[in-house]
Amino acid sequence: MDTVDRRIIAALRTNGRVTYADLGRQVGLSASAVHERVGKLETAGVITGYHAMVDPRAVGLDVTALVSIHPTDTADDEDVADALAELNEVESCYRVAGDESFVVKVRVATVDDLERSLSRLRRIKGVARTRSTVVLSTRFEGRPNTVDEERSAHAE
């Protein structure tokens, strides 16, 4: 994991469909050298996949909410996480420190769907209550954040 790898990663985060030839030009290596490096980054689990980003509204997902999930006294976090994973509308799931045990991001078509989704969440064994924060607008999301050089050096 050197500077070249980090530049490759940054480029692929920005444009996941960039060609190896282009990448090579950007970092000053041949396409096959880049191809080899990217393969290693994938195998090592640094790059976990490539995905198209879709405007949620364009596919009918007009409502986003952040939901805090408060556990019951006897809740098993693993079981709760498994139940959350089975709900299609739960897009992200974070185990957090604090009063709540999880914070999840829910994406649905309408507020009626949100109501139904919250019912499903509350029915999960181990969930005492939920607190929802409705997203009014998304300024940006999942933006490529680059760690600076000195910081990332320790991760090599």
Add this chain to the structure above:
Amino acid sequence: MDTVDRRIIAALRTNGRVTYADLGRQVGLSASAVHERVGKLETAGVITGYHAMVDPRAVGLDVTALVSIHPTDTADDEDVADALAELNEVESCYRVAGDESFVVKVRVATVDDLERSLSRLRRIKGVARTRSTVVLSTRFEGRPNTVDEERSAHAE
């Protein structure tokens, strides 16, 4: 936006590097027909881009926090949003309904960096106070969520 488009979108969300030839086989069209459809989806803003997903830990980003941002009485949300956008460690930024005006996701290398980042957030004009929730583990994130057929039909 028909069933074929939705299948193409779903496939590209799962694998952003799938070839047009492969996509064509999956949906029963020629590569050139798929190429044309994908181009239109991109132009229409349905597909907003393609990005490599990276394991944050592998690039030295070990600390994630969800930060609620409470505005001052005189805060201008636009200005606050612009200031947030300039902070590299702020990966996502949601304008929300409720006491807080924004919820942001911050990703940094260490807890020291988190402390520094929170200082930066609090120094933004229009920010009265912040409330941070530290992420202990991420079960899943940005998972491809598919809207069902009837729901998405209205978005055509």
Add this chain to the structure above:
DNA sequence: ACTGAAACTGAGGAGGG
């Protein structure tokens, strides 16, 4: 809107320094 042909370009592996 899709197909199929044609010209082009990248992917991905072999071989060598």
Add this chain to the structure above:
DNA sequence: CCCTCCTCAGTTTCAGT
């Protein structure tokens, strides 16, 4: 770890339907 070749497959354009 990188390069240069080489071949095959995919991309992209375009005329035709």
